[in-house]
Amino acid sequence: MIVTRRVVGIACLAVLVAVLAAGPAHGALSDGMECQRVNELLDIKVYWNKTSATTVDLAISAPIDAGWLGLARFSGGTMSGGDFAFAFLDGTTPKVLDGFRSAAGNEVISIDSTNSLTNRAVERVGGVLTARWTKALDAPADSEDLTWAGTGSNAMAFAMSTSNPSDPPVSSDFHSGAYNKFSIDFTTTAVCTPPPPPAAPPPPSSAAVDLTDAFTYADGDFVMKFKVDTVRNVISMSLSKSGTAGWVAVCFTTRPGLMGPGDVLMAYASTAASGGYIVSDRQNPSGRAAPAADAQQDAQAVAGAEVGGRMTVEFVRALNTNEAGDAVITNSDINIVWAIGSATPGGGAGTALSLPSKHASTSTSEIKINFFTGKVTEDNLRERIIKAHAWLMILAWIFMIPGGILTARYLKDALGVWWFRVHRVTQWLAVLMTFAAFGMAIWFTQEDFKGENKAHKIIGLLIVIVTFFEPILGELANLMWSPDRKGTPIFPDILHWWFGRFLSLFAMINVYLGMKAKEWGAAPYVIVSLAIAGYFIAFIVLQFFVGAVHHNASDDDDDGTEMK
Numbered sequence: 001m002i003v004t005r006r007v008v009g010i011a012c013l014a015v016l017v018a019v020l021a022a023g024p025a026h027g028a029l030s031d032g033m034e035c036q037r038v039n040e041l042l043d044i045k046v047y048w049n050k051t052s053a054t055t056v057d058l059a060i061s062a063p064i065d066a067g068w069l070g071l072a073r074f075s076g077g078t079m080s081g082g083d084f085a086f087a088f089l090d091g092t093t094p095k096v097l098d099g100f101r102s103a104a105g106n107e108v109i110s111i112d113s114t115n116s117l118t119n120r121a122v123e124r125v126g127g128v129l130t131a132r133w134t135k136a137l138d139a140p141a142d143s144e145d146l147t148w149a150g151t152g153s154n155a156m157a158f159a160m161s162t163s164n165p166s167d168p169p170v171s172s173d174f175h176s177g178a179y180n181k182f183s184i185d186f187t188t189t190a191v192c193t194p195p196p197p198p199a200a201p202p203p204p205s206s207a208a209v210d211l212t213d214a215f216t217y218a219d220g221d222f223v224m225k226f227k228v229d230t231v232r233n234v235i236s237m238s239l240s241k242s243g244t245a246g247w248v249a250v251c252f253t254t255r256p257g258l259m260g261p262g263d264v265l266m267a268y269a270s271t272a273a274s275g276g277y278i279v280s281d282r283q284n285p286s287g288r289a290a291p292a293a294d295a296q297q298d299a300q301a302v303a304g305a306e307v308g309g310r311m312t313v314e315f316v317r318a319l320n321t322n323e324a325g326d327a328v329i330t331n332s333d334i335n336i337v338w339a340i341g342s343a344t345p346g347g348g349a350g351t352a353l354s355l356p357s358k359h360a361s362t363s364t365s366e367i368k369i370n371f372f373t374g375k376v377t378e379d380n381l382r383e384r385i386i387k388a389h390a391w392l393m394i395l396a397w398i399f400m401i402p403g404g405i406l407t408a409r410y411l412k413d414a415l416g417v418w419w420f421r422v423h424r425v426t427q428w429l430a431v432l433m434t435f436a437a438f439g440m441a442i443w444f445t446q447e448d449f450k451g452e453n454k455a456h457k458i459i460g461l462l463i464v465i466v467t468f469f470e471p472i473l474g475e476l477a478n479l480m481w482s483p484d485r486k487g488t489p490i491f492p493d494i495l496h497w498w499f500g501r502f503l504s505l506f507a508m509i510n511v512y513l514g515m516k517a518k519e520w521g522a523a524p525y526v527i528v529s530l531a532i533a534g535y536f537i538a539f540i541v542l543q544f545f546v547g548a549v550h551h552n553a554s555d556d557d558d559d560g561t562e563m564k
Ligand SMILES: *[C@@H]1O[C@H](CO)[C@@H](O)[C@H](O)[C@H]1NC(C)=O
Pocket: 030, 031, 032, 033, 049, 050, 051, 052, 057
């Protein structure tokens, strides 16, 4: 008995010593909470603990080195009508913002006037960003919050980005990685088991790259070689771009000329890969979100080199990978798009899962390739429409509108009644051309309206809106004009002049922004600049020798001033 008791006592002491020696548990923010993994691939977890009948502690975590995490209860479609927590580290300062989004859905979240989230904390430990806060249940804490159900299911969603946001977030703080819908009943208990190991790659299908006498496709900086082997049922490929940093990708797309949905092979250097290069097998979504890595990585025998200042990565892939969403390479035309990015994913030490930066250049044509025969068909309808948009706008705003303004300002006497006919026809035509060119712009920005060339798009939109009113003012000025009026009225005439001047000025600026966006060569710049220079010279000369002409009873003469 005594012996037994002593043994138990010593055993207990030993355990106590062991516990004390181990020190307190690590104490991560989410320790001990209920857990649901809401994205397997990116290992994003959401935690909860119902601390009272009317409060729940919530947390979200992701293994990201920078960026933000968002968690929402939503009432509309995904993320619309949402009541958000938006968490990030601002330097070392933890931020858990209380936000909301209207039922319209897709805009940047607004920040509540009162942050009703309490016990807010954010930490990054061991490369994992975790945020935690307390949320009211069963009744909204304020008018900008939603009711979160204390019992029963809550419709929720998360979003994340690997780029640090502004505070408050702005529209460029778009989520970069996946976002998902899920639901949680806070009365349930759940644990997150470690993520399943990534699925093993398919067995090497005698995976040697064979590019002897391969076909070559080159477009801009992108060069691809390919050769199908119908005995091994594989395709050997190489992807190449200039420079050593960044990534180069080809996408077998289901929508001609558009990024996705599609099956992507993205090549980049990585010191973490045994051969120094990775070809990440991914799937592009249909929108602008970054492509997510496939569970099964199908590029095999990856090898790369930098030769003559170009990065070239070759690999072999099964013609049919048997993975949902992957393209099956058959003897037929297959739509592809290509893209090149300038930053190396994972900072040069990435894995197949590393999120890429946005592309710096991309194919602009609709490209179809038969990988068996090497036949390439390119249809650059989109590019042609962009060109048509550009030249219509240049014709309208660099030639017709300034010409029409000069006619109205200086040639009233010289042309008699004809000045108005000329002015009316050139300006109406220019307005109609602007609307037509704007319609084209809507068509070719359908996939990416919020993307690049923001200034050009916003200025263009404003010009189109004002352009709608300008001819109405002009027609009104014509209707209301009478030969014996004493002076030029502010409405509509002077308003019409100033609208016209500002429109021309901004349209000229926008023409340059558009040419810059499309990286046009010197010739169009010269044409546009000469036309503008000619316009200003004509303006100065006519101002000196003719002066502004107004047909009012009081100033039939040329007075050279116009704000009279
Ligand atoms: C969960 O909430 C209860 C109070 O209801 C509290 O005692 C417990 O410590 C909490 N657990 C964690 C992990 O926060």
